Amino acid sequence: METNKEEQLEWGPTVWSHLTALRDRSPLIQCITNFVSMDLVANTLLSAGASPAMIHSIQEFSDFTPHIDALYVNVGTLSPDWLPSMKAAALLANEHRKPWVLDPVAAGSSQFRLNACLELLLLKPTVIRGNASEIIALSQAGIDMGPTKGVDSCHESMDAVEAAKFLAEASGSIVAVSGAVDIICSIKSITHGDRLVFVHNGVPMLQKITATGCAVTALIAAFVAAADPLHAFDATVSALSVFAIAGEMGMELAKGPASLRMHLIDSLYGLDQPALLSHINITG
Template sequence: MESTASQAAATTTDWGEKAWKLLASVRRESPLVQCITNYVSMDLMANTLLAAGASPAMLHSIDEIPDFTPCAHSLCVNIGTLSPSWLPAMKAAAALSSKLGKPWVLDPVAVGASSFRMKACLELVDFKPTVIRGNASEIIALSRASASTDSAKGVDSIHDSLDAIEAAKLLAQTSGSIVAVSGATDIVTDGKQVVGAHNGVAMMQTITATGCSVSALITAFVAVDKLHALDAAISALSIFGVAGELGMKMAKGPASLRMHLIDSLYGLDEAAVLSHVKITSLS
């Protein structure tokens, strides 16, 4: 029993060191992260990236894709306020990123809300995102895209993240992407291995665009280590959760938590990361 506890502690320490190394790399390299996202999330996503040390570019005009996307280190596509006028730019940027071997992340916001969203996401998945990050309901809906009984209709998740493990594994296997599911326990899988991050506070769910922002943070992390996308994704989720935990100690409600979360992410040091990151194997 002591041996098992020691192994668990060692594993946690290893993950903490990986997470810190990735955050330090983001701060040192300041990757340029192109975000094609929604009006609701632009502000918090940009500030999350800046607080982590990355350089955000909220650029969505299709006319700029050929010139700008090759210069970016990674791409985040978020369909939160999807419209027909934006979809061609999303597809063009995703296609170009894949062609150039640049990592990119798909956030399928409310993918089950309409056939338009589902079709758009399936088309985007064809461009081989490095990571697909959503809540449990979004991942289940996308994984079961061929079924007609999907019940997820909005942005909020009606499932627990652990309910989506098998759907996430299936989606990872069929898409070739790393799949991340946000929830009380954040999970990440490559279709075989499943790891969980046990960080964060419930109040983060009451702040608009925290999910979108962690997708952006994942995009920054994969920019500095695209060969280990699973490690990058789970580390970003845990780091964002740690910032939420530290911010909550100073917050009085959602509005002040939003502010203190950004401040805490900006101020994270090695000791805080090593002592707070909680990542475990779930498979």
């Protein structure tokens, strides 16, 4: 895919300034995420400069949630007793005008899970980030849908552009679709207007590491937390770009998925401006 060199020149300083803001402000991110991802999510946030807190008991929210900088909700290992916590935390985040980000893992895998995601969507997440199958499932909810295959996508991200637009308009959220090309869009948003951006960074082997999708969604929460609310769209683009570039840099040293995971986190921690600018590839 061709990229517009001028676009990249614009995006470089933007992404770098968002990363710098995150490192300077070290935002506190409350994470209600699945059991599989907790380790990688926490380490991704720490390496990027944020401060993660895995707090999911509703008893703590009135004391704790007002002090956070953003909330991250991920339905990966959903159970009926966690859903009320997710909703209560999202409500409190809204009440205190904190951004919150939703990862609708495997949204189409069951009616229970799809309904849970739809209930969470009604609480107006700032950003929704999923793979193509998840975003398509959400956009088609209410319409009869075939089964999707577990947590992995059976669609290419580019197949999901229309679904992402539909979902962005219906929800008012920024919608991000991860894949070979990451898609970020907002439609008729009061804050962000109509935008559609593509991030071309990343490596296929990231799909062979569990919870990389969960981790990048957490990173979106951190970037959005550190940004002016009016710049949440650019912060989302920046998070996806930075994570994918760290993946590319990690891949240069990796011999397989496990060493890629290690080098990705190390690269995220050490990412400097020249490396960022030389790798960045954003269009649209």
